[in-house]
Amino acid sequence: MQHRADVVVLGAGMVGVSAALHLQQRGRDVILVDRLARAGEETSYGNAGLIETASVFPYMFPRDFGQILRTALNLSPAVRYALADLPEFLPWLVRYYLASAPHRALHSAMAELPLIRRSRIEHEALIAEAGVPDLLRGTGWIKLFRSDATLGTALGDLDRARQYGVEADVLDAAGIAAHEPNLSGDFAGAIRFPAPGFVPDPGGLAKAYAALFAKKGGRFLVGDARTLEREGTSWRIAGSDGAIVAREVVVALGPWSDQVFRPLGYSIPLAVKRGYHLHLAPRGNAVLTHPVLDSDQGFLLAPMTKGIRLTTGVEFARRDAPPTPIQVERALPRARDLFPLGEAIEPTPWMGARPCLPDMLPVIGRAPRHPGLWFDFGHQHHGLTLGPATGRLLAELMTGETPFADPTPFRAERFE
Structure with a gap:
């Protein structure tokens, strides 16, 4: 069996589920892939439950x-x-x-500020x-x-x-x-x-968003992101019940994102x-x-x-x-x-x-050397907070909309 879609999102934590929902809202056929059968079971499960609109300054080195x-x-x-x-x-x-x-910490803070300000608004819309x-x-x-x-x-x-x-x-x-x-x-x-x-069940919120994604026609499949490979003009991943193929793929694997980008030649720190x-x-x-x-x-x-x-x-x-x-x-x-x-x-x-990442900013946007490959990871202490906001920013970039925030500070190329 082969599963096809416009976009595959790798990772069903808060960041990946949010990106999948925003892409779905913009008319994309999306498959959400995780190594586990349920969303929000790993990093997104264990946090303080805060949608942290007050943290305008990232957690920098003292x-x-x-x-x-x-x-x-x-x-x-x-x-x-x-x-x-x-x-x-x-x-x-x-x-x-x-x-x-x-001066560099202030730059990071000002880059992230539009996302912080948007974070609760985006959550409230999805929660409703x-x-x-x-x-x-x-x-x-x-x-x-x-x-x-x-x-x-x-x-x-x-x-x-x-x-x-x-x-x-x-x-x-x-x-x-x-x-x-x-x-x-x-x-x-x-x-x-x-x-x-305050979210009294962060893992439960990720599951609620995944249920909304499925209710709106999205597919959630179990697969191994480490098998990602380019196949002609598409991307292919090995799923538990067959190959998963799409024109575009989003890497939203949180702390495991390096298992995909490093084999592809990216040295993101x-x-x-x-x-x-x-x-x-x-x-x-x-x-x-x-x-x-x-x-x-x-x-x-x-x-x-x-x-x-x-x-x-x-x-x-x-x-x-x-x-x-x-x-x-x-x-x-x-x-x-x-x-x-x-x-x-x-x-x-x-x-x-x-x-x-060292500058406490996520990587959001197009992979510079691989057509159809997109990044959305590195949210440091703010994965729950920023997931829906960065999902919106990424979806706007992928669908050609005018982004609500300047995406330049989040580009992967800043580490090259």
Whole structure:
């Protein structure tokens, strides 16, 4: 059996499903391909659930010497690295550091700003069409600070972000208690960001979008993206029940995108920031309303459908290295001090990988040397946030529409 379409989208996470929907809306016959039979089962499943309209500045390499030293000594609660893997990812870290120079970081922020501003709008449209309003809450999120120093730095960052339309409320201890009465601790203050959306089941939202895609006539097939090859004027992939053939193909494989672009001769510097989460039951009648980041201790609690999700910061290690959930183990007693947490709901922490480029911008657009090949990957910490926005931008480029944002900063050629 052979399956034919106008476009094949490789990867059924939030980024791939969103691209498939936007292409479908523009009249393309699309096949969505993943190695798993359900959407949103990997990177898109494990995150803080935020549609982060307040993060106008990407997560760049720190410039503070004390913070760099703590990270180098593996003492930072928010960042850890595997010493054995250091030779592999150190060259990428150097590129990341250089791309984080203030003027270059500002360039990345301004390039991504139109996507950030569009992110919740695009999600709201898809959520309405998919009929899942319960998967978007308008709570925003809260960032806690335990010292005057960290609060002061954050307030300086907030002043800068407000220049680009970010709204926030600064909370004292009474304000924190009013919004989240079950939190405990000595806090210098907090910042509440009201505009970001919160998704209590990110993997479920990806599945809802995939169901919408299928309802509108799209096909979701299991296949192996690593088998992608050029066949005349088309692209061919081995599927579980026959070949999948299309004129155009979109690589939206997140941290696995290199398994396709490297064999084709592209040296795009894709790396991963690994992360972990664990779901726990709240104790007694305790309720958490907002996602809450304990910025000084490097973890976040989010009130997911499955339970309270404890998420960690960043682990630099090989994508496929065995899990080392040390950050979860260190954060768990601190999280129990912050909020009344009961037993773990799952036996072991989940691990995922955020696909990152050194400038913290995704690659979106045409592959420079292969007709019909398109890229949509590298969304760093913002795959859930940006998936529908970058899906729209990519679909506009592929169908000849005027793009809503300047695509130039996202071109793959910037690394050549």
